[in-house]
Amino acid sequence: GAGVSQSPRYKVAKRGQDVALRCDPISGHVSLFWYQQALGQGPEFLTYFQNEAQLDKSGLPSDRFFAERPEGSVSTLKIQRTQQEDSAVYLCASSLESTSSYYNEQFFGPGTRLTVL
Amino acid sequence: QKEVEQDPGPLSVPEGAIVSLNCTYSNSAFQYFMWYRQYSRKGPELLMYTYSSGNKEDGRFTAQVDKSSKYISLFIRDSQPSDSATYLCAMMGYSGAGSYQLTFGKGTKLSVIP
Numbered sequence: 001g002a003g004v005s006q007s008p009r010y011k012v013a014k015r016g017q018d019v020a021l022r023c024d025p026i027s028g029h030v031s032l033f034w035y036q037q038a039l040g041q042g043p044e045f046l047t048y049f050q051n052e053a054q055l056d057k058s059g060l061p062s063d064r065f066f067a068e069r070p071e072g073s074v075s076t077l078k079i080q081r082t083q084q085e086d087s088a089v090y091l092c093a094s095s096l097e098s099t100s101s102y103y104n105e106q107f108f109g110p111g112t113r114l115t116v117l
Numbered sequence: 118q119k120e121v122e123q124d125p126g127p128l129s130v131p132e133g134a135i136v137s138l139n140c141t142y143s144n145s146a147f148q149y150f151m152w153y154r155q156y157s158r159k160g161p162e163l164l165m166y167t168y169s170s171g172n173k174e175d176g177r178f179t180a181q182v183d184k185s186s187k188y189i190s191l192f193i194r195d196s197q198p199s200d201s202a203t204y205l206c207a208m209m210g211y212s213g214a215g216s217y218q219l220t221f222g223k224g225t226k227l228s229v230i231p
Contacts, residue, residue, distance in 0.1 A: 004160070033218070040125065042205050042221030043161065045212070058214035091160055103149040103168070103209055106219065108160030 002026070004109035006092050012115045013082045021077045021112045025094030032075050033106060034067055035091040043091050049075060050098045082116045089113050120144050123206055123222030132231050136193040140206035140222045143187065147208035147220070150182050152191045155203045155224065164204075165191070196229045203227070 005024045013019050025032050031050055035043035036059075046065065048056040051072035060067070064082075069075040079086055093106040123140045130136055138152075149168055153161035165180045167173045167189075173180045181190040189208075193200055203224040212218045 040223065042121075042123070042207075042223050043219075044221070045218045048216040048218065050216075056212055056215040056218070058212055059218075093160075103151075103166055105163055105166075108162065110158070110160050113158075 004092055004094055004107055006090075006109040006112050008112060009110065010113050010115075012117065014117055015084060016081050018078065018080045019082055019114065021079075021090050021114070023075045023077070023092030023094075023109060025073065025075070025092070026096075026107055027073075029094035029096050029107075030098050031095040031104065031106075032069055033093040033095075034075070034077050035093065036061075037089040037091055037111065039088070046077070046090075079114075082114075084116050087114055087116045120220050121206065121208060121222045124225055125223045127226040127228060129228045129230060130196055132196060132198060132229055134196050134229075136196050136200070136227060136229075137190060138193075138204050138206075138225050138227070139188065139190040141186075141188050142208055142220075144208070144210055144220070145187070147210045149209040150180070150189050151207040151209070151219070152178075152180055153205040153207055153221075155205060157202075161205055161207075196227075198229045198231050201228045 034046040037043040045059040049069040064080045089111040091111045092109045095104040151166040152164045155161045170184045179192040205224040206222040
């Protein structure tokens with residue numbers, strides 16, 4: 001009965017480095033979401049996958065952010081040439097069904113805390 | 118103005134008090150209204166969700182939605198130290214770009230003092 005897991009839990013990067021953050025959703029969950037949570041703020045939507053298809057990337061802040069879910073399970077969020085403003089907690093969530101007009105509960109992982117120096 | 122406004126607090130109450138948390142929103146298209154609890158260094162966990170205006174009760178928690186005023190509330194009765202956490206309101210609506218997504222408030226940090 002494992003929940004959503006994320007790794008690493010903490011990441012420190014020097015400005016300009018590339019980072020990769022991993023999310024393991026709950027097995028069998030169709031939908032996967034990435035959120036960015038800055039200090040003292042609520043999570044903000046980044047991108048959404050239905051199986052392996054990235055259906056919505058409207059929240060990605062710049063073209064330095066890239067996400068993939070090639071086999072419809074594990075997902076990776078990659079940030080290239082990190083900047084100090086990228087420092088935040090990156091949360092992954094999964095839900096059993098695809099998004100629709102009715103609510104499907106999203107289950108959140110513990111997040112990866114990224115600090116860019 | 119953000120789509121969802123929530124007073125970040127912090128809010129400190131004695132054990133046993135009734136806690137009232139609330140959010141306002143501007144987007145009439147929001148259809149579902151949620152409250153999440155987030156402990157330090159953890160991800161948010163769903164407490165309650167409601168679809169329409171009215172009240173929903175679950176144990177010590179009551180959620181209220183007033184769509185005409187664009188105002189939602191969460192009440193916690195007989196608050197316990199274990200309720201100390203950040204409470205996030207969230208609302209679901211169509212993103213216009215292919216999915217229904219959650220829009221969160223800033224969160225209110227609650228401390229229940231023994």
